[in-house]
Amino acid sequence: MLTTSVKGRALDYSRVVGGRAFRGIVYVALGDGDDVYVVTRDTYASGIAKITIGSELDDEEEVITFGNISEGVFENSWPTCAAFHGGKLYVTDELKDCVRIFDSEGHLLTEFGKSGKKHGEFDRPSGIAIDADNNIFVSDTLNHRIQKFSSDGIFMNSFGSYGTDQSKLNSPWGLAIDNEENLLVADHLNDRIQQFSPDGTHIKTFGNSGSNAEILDHPSDVSTDPEGDIYVSDWANNRVQIFDGYGAHITAVHGAAFELSKWQQQYVRGNPDVHKARRRVATLEPEKWFALPTGVSYDTNKSRLLVVDSQRWRIQIFDKLANYSDPQFNI
Helix, strand or coil: CCEEEECCEEEEEEEEEECHHHCCEEEEEECCCCEEEEEECCCCCCEEEEEECCCCCCCCEEEEEHHHHCCCCCCCCCEEEEEEECCEEEEEECCCCEEEEEECCCCEEEEECCECCCCCCECCEEEEEECCCCCEEEEEHHHCEEEEECCCCCEEEEECCECCCCCCECCEEEEEECCCCCEEEEEHHHCEEEEECCCCCEEEEECCCCCCCCCCCCEEEEEECCCCCEEEEEHHHCEEEEECCCCCEEEEECCCCCCCCHHHHHHHHCCHHHHHHHHHCCCCHHHHCCCCEEEEEEECCCCEEEEEEHHHCEEEEEEECCCCCCCCCCC
């Protein structure tokens, strides 16, 4: 399905961006203009790549790799999530238990945090979000809490503790700031999304365990758009779930990449054995679908959703269409 239209919303598949340079992709953060920051992590390619993705098909270009600018910064490192704010990129690191701050051109400016359970310390930090007051929220994943910092990394407060009751957390992951400046948390091992006020007061919870149409299975990230719709990486269900601002389910998107990305096509054309192998399989249909999507980012300026399709080393992009009307046929 290239266009998903339901309950007054329409998401239209646009394109796919990715390839071998995206090996180990786990997250994308939107920068200024066409800039997109790609977080990758595996044995060979942990780091950040800055690319541009414009509005035209196949206009994506790689700009810089942070590891070439700040040499050695990602050695024995496990970058996880990122947030761009005020000309700076904030990156969590699960292995180093810290948050690193870079300028937009990849120069390391500073970092904060260390391993531990005290205020300002982390155990596998993951999601990160920054609100309009420049406060930084970090998912302190294995400490099962959210920590809040000032713009310069000074601890302010924390909330959440291990458990399954409302307001409790179990390995929180992706974060997003909604239109009311509240915090949305992908409560990963509780299979739900929770919403908190900026001071940590619980507001609501939605989602549950399982694989039915409205249910989440290990959600990994969350994002929101100007209309208040909420997008969730339903990681183990291989889909993106869409809810309205009240937490009511709207629909799900399963992927629609019916063609290779520009960079994937270049790789296949340059490798005859890969081309032959692709022609020997019975069907390429499974390539369309998401495989363990880890991140969702809504690009407000271009009205489009970017989905990190982690196991296929790519980003699938969907335009949110305004004033869409279903086709009419006379029979």
